[in-house]
Amino acid sequence: MRIAVPNKGRLHQPTTDLLERAGLHLLDGADRKLYANTVDPDVTVLFARAADIPAYVADGAAEIGVTGYDQAKESETELVDLLDLEFGQCQLVLAAPEDGPVEQVSDLAGGTVATEFPAIAREFFADEDVSPSVAEVSGATELTPHVDIADAIIDITSTGTTLRMNRLAVVEEVLDSSVRLFARPETADDPKVKQIKTALQSVLTAADKRYLMMNVHREQLEDVRSVIPGMGGPTVMDIAGEDALAVHAVVDETEVFETIAQLRDHGAYDILVTEIERLVE
Numbered sequence: 001m002r003i004a005v006p007n008k009g010r011l012h013q014p015t016t017d018l019l020e021r022a023g024l025h026l027l028d029g030a031d032r033k034l035y036a037n038t039v040d041p042d043v044t045v046l047f048a049r050a051a052d053i054p055a056y057v058a059d060g061a062a063e064i065g066v067t068g069y070d071q072a073k074e075s076e077t078e079l080v081d082l083l084d085l086e087f088g089q090c091q092l093v094l095a096a097p098e099d100g101p102v103e104q105v106s107d108l109a110g111g112t113v114a115t116e117f118p119a120i121a122r123e124f125f126a127d128e129d130v131s132p133s134v135a136e137v138s139g140a141t142e143l144t145p146h147v148d149i150a151d152a153i154i155d156i157t158s159t160g161t162t163l164r165m166n167r168l169a170v171v172e173e174v175l176d177s178s179v180r181l182f183a184r185p186e187t188a189d190d191p192k193v194k195q196i197k198t199a200l201q202s203v204l205t206a207a208d209k210r211y212l213m214m215n216v217h218r219e220q221l222e223d224v225r226s227v228i229p230g231m232g233g234p235t236v237m238d239i240a241g242e243d244a245l246a247v248h249a250v251v252d253e254t255e256v257f258e259t260i261a262q263l264r265d266h267g268a269y270d271i272l273v274t275e276i277e278r279l280v281e
């Protein structure tokens, strides 16, 4: 089982970090290598450019891959999107010079649009029923409208800083993207693929949860129980030789602040909050 992972750029580190947190440790140093073995003898990590990963998976060089949805869409391969990994969020947008003549998509009839994503651009304009010529570029796309190479661009934005710096305004949103786990349709149901997906999912689920531990006097248990939100009942354990109980519960991270105040008011003491590495629901 081979997983294709971005070899450099902004997606490399978050992807290898996620594999590590999922317990799929890389064994022989991931830097500047093409392959790394993992703690699972059946799983190898293969490092490739983010843009090449969809083709690696589609052609069978790897069984699964991690890359941006924009790259999968641009590759025009048939991949199954198994899991949103919740990083690399960005948008592809159609943008044109502020105060320029292009204010809506139809203004581009007969014009030129520069992009690193020609397939996505063509599909977008076909849907919009406008047919500018699409010029493929391999970087610095934001410059092209200012040097008469293009009237507008389709490019990635996240904070909007690059567009603003280049005096470009969004004309239309084209695509929302984030990093996903992809598989070929034939491998999507493979048990090892499912095992990897479950491991990655468990890290994402755990990130939003906290583990609470506290002590409570026996007669106050029901009071304390009534203010614990979330997943099922808490776990309650006797503390040997004492009239107190230990209460453990998993709660949403967003509820911890409020819950702790309520737990104290209801008699809980020695309250401990810890992060959870993984949570398989």
Ligand SMILES: Nc1ncnc2c1ncn2[C@@H]1O[C@H](COP(=O)(O)OP(=O)(O)OP(=O)(O)O)[C@@H](O)[C@H]1O
Binding pocket: 008, 009, 010, 011, 050, 051, 067, 068, 069, 070, 071, 088, 089, 090, 156, 157, 158, 159, 177, 178, 179
């Ligand atoms: N500004 C951004 N914010 C969030 N995600 C982004 C951003 N730019 C790119 N991405 C995501 O990262 C993917 C890879 O981007 P890209 O191919 O530009 O690599 P990179 O990390 O910038 O490295 P390099 O351009 O140096 O090869 C994009 O397809 C997109 O899914």
Ligand SMILES: O=P(O)(O)OC[C@H]1O[C@H](OP(=O)(O)OP(=O)(O)O)[C@H](O)[C@@H]1O
Binding pocket: 010, 139, 140, 155, 156, 157, 158, 159, 160, 161, 162, 163
């Ligand atoms: O809206 P923003 O937060 O400004 O992000 C958008 C920019 O980020 C990406 O470039 P990147 O930083 O990856 O540089 P690159 O052009 O070298 O890929 C993308 O190509 C945009 O230029």
Ligand SMILES: [Mg+2]
Binding pocket: 009
């Ligand atoms: Mg980039």
